[in-house]
Amino acid sequence: MTVSSPNSLLRLTGVRKTFPGVIAVADADLHVTAGEVVALVGENGAGKSTLIKVIAGAHAPDRGTVELAGRDITGLSPSRVAEAGVAVIYQELSQVPGLTVRDNLFLGREPSLLKPLDRAAETRRAREVLARLGCDVDPDTPISRLDLARRQLVEIARALLSDARVLILDEPTAALTPRETERLFAVVDELREQGLGLVFISHRLDEVARLADRIAVMRDGDMLGAWNAADVDRRRLIELMVGRPLEQEFPPREVALGAPLLEVAELGGPGVAPASFAAHAGEVLGLAGLVGAGRTELMRLVFGADRPTSGSVRVDGRRVRPGSPRAGIAAGLALLTEDRKGQGLVLGLSARENFALGNLDRWSRGGWLDHAHEAGAFARHVARLGIKLSGPDQHAGELSGGNQQKLLVARWLERDARVVIVDEPTRGIDVGAKHDIYELINDLAAAGKAVVVISSELPEVLGVCDRILVMHEGRITGEISEPATASQADVMALAVAKADHGS
């Protein structure tokens, strides 16, 4: 355990929070001093979010105390906690898109409901605080026109306006590009210099290593402790988070390429220049590029989620009717979307019902559900893929990211899809569960399917795929045929440069 420091800014002592059926946080201690960045890591469901919500006042702890600079702030309402000087920047930003940057900054801080606003003064203060963050945004811009990175800075600026002394960032980089991430880190460094205490939650351990002074690790609701960042390496961290020694990060695989299963010819649509490529049976084909390069759009055209304006898709030599998910599924295509909760799962239905959703037309006789068959098939896949559930009737929304992903894979396995397209397969998924997903991708390829993996994580693309296509601004700019010998720089070069059009 760490030596507790006497000049702690934020101190949690013995915080415990339970929900019906779950101990979310068990007796956690944590302290943050001024001018320090503490990274909080752990798998999904380890209790990080609950702990943050206890600090923020969104949850009252069952027991334990939260102190800010010696003052007990346990159980205060979120607005009181914010007033006291603790600001939390959640992943989902709480902004009003229609209002300007200035109005969002001062929202809820207007001196009186009826008194006319002093816009000039507000604008001046907004400029000041934005400048402090090196953010070049005009305060009169509507928030909805900003990209996510800038919106995040505005949210941080809002925290600074209220004289926050502790800033908690909940996975701030999850949706940022590498450059935006760098800029955010510069801001965090600056705030550390200014003497704020920062808590930084991230799944990306390289970011944690780059940024944190100390790293606190949670697992299954337990706070394992906090280590000086210099004292723990990546491997050790992962072992702490997962609770077991780590195998190789990317499982090795045997490649046995078969005939082309998926053939795409001159397929184009909104945001996608006509693209041609093929994926073979037994192959894991990577699709790399920056966010917004058109990878997701291209694969949605392939699957039929959107209507293409040109070109054709063939599966196993047979042409697929374009623009129809039903036709795509019937032809053997499967799409696992990046946004599992928004586009993959029906959260209100149970895990079993979600599993069945893509298969009902094949099982049901004359429209009648075959509950026994459904339950049997589901149980088989749960066992085979190691999906962790409290029961088949558990709501899909309650599963962890990794189990949700497995659930969707199970659906398409049952459907016997030939070509499986996975968009950001490990986004928001725990380190430990990532390995399972990689193995699953290998198994799919080994079973003679063609797997297309869209990923923004360069190590992942390089580690998992047999061949990589790189996209930039809606077109395929190049191909890396031997990822094993390629570097991240090789991919980035294709992803940012306007290389010759090739495929």
Added chain:
Amino acid sequence: MALEMMNLVHGLRRRMSGYGMLGVLLLLCVLFSVLTLQEQFATGADAAGELADVMVDDGRRDHPVLIVARDSADEREFLEALDSRLNEAGFTGVRTVAGGPPEFRAACEALPVDGQPFIATLQGNLPSVRAIQGSLPHLEHATIIAPRAYRWPTFLLADNLRNIANQIAVIAIVAVGMTLVIITAGIDLSVGSLIALSAVVCAWLVQALGGQAAGPGALFVAALGAMILSGLAGLFSGAMVVRFRLPPFIATLAMMQVASGAAYIIAKGRPIYDAPEAFTTLGRGVDPMVGLPWAVWLMLVLYGVAHVVMSRTALGRYVYAVGGNPEAARLAGVRTGGVLLFVYALCGVLAGLGGVVMASQLKSGAPTYGLMYELYVIAAVVVGGTSLAGGEGRVLGTLIGAFIIAVIQNGMNLTNVESYTQKVVLGLVILGAVLLDRLRARRG
């Protein structure tokens, strides 16, 4: 161990939560039972049975008997049932009289002078019969018997319960379709107008197919035609939602106006009365076994079928999926557009059926029918636990919701609450019921 228990309780609560409103319904029934507890007297055949037993036990079969009843359907039933029971039991001098006090007096005067007769009647006639006895010396030894008083809630009388079911039948039938629409995260504001349109079209078709002389076939054709038309109207709303992505609120708001206007045009602004007696069979006729109106049976069957469809068929699963996450459903290969068209068309058909039932109950079709019914129907669905956000809800919950509304209305009628006050109370109870459900859900 403790964790397992918590999980178990948690799961149980979730399973029950869909029908949580059942408790509210039972509570209301208890409340109105207590409030309407009062002296009751048997009537009709029940009263006849009670008196026959008393007289048969007494055994004086050779004494003259006079059965006194007013000339109403219920009292005649009493009179005829008692008459036949006594004749069966071997009473020899049974006479009957049906009418008012003058007829009673004449009949009493005609009784034999020395026979120590029985005079059997119902509680309501006792005062006049006693008065007649007092003025006729030869009846000094006559025995007057009437059903005994007992305490029982008026609310729980079989007739009243049947009445509640009958009152709510139309709303409950339409609410089946509305439940499905709301589960898809939609709404259908046009059902009230479709009830009117369907009732008018049905009555108009009956008129056109022979009026008073229309046969069963013609009635069936008229009802079917009205339902098909309503179904097409629903299908049209659905098409607007699916094809042009109009918000369901707007698409069906427009249909609400169109259908109401069309009903007025077809009916030329007046009710259409021209229908044969058989036309009322659906709305007023009762089955010979339980005595439930056919409309109520129809309602129960519809709920049974809808429950099975929603829980046991792929279609039902798709309705939930489309409401819960249309994009995920589409990417899983569900024909989301088809599902939406189906639920809106079904909602239209059932609104049409509601209109037919209403026309049958009232033996006429008028464009004023179904006014504000969309709100009662939506209230029934929401009180029944279906979320307006879509993706969840249960058909049987809606049935409970409909009964909650009916029980409140009926209970307030029985307790003589003024009709303006009734509206206020009904609104507050709907609010309270849904709030209660929300709080329970949050805690679970």
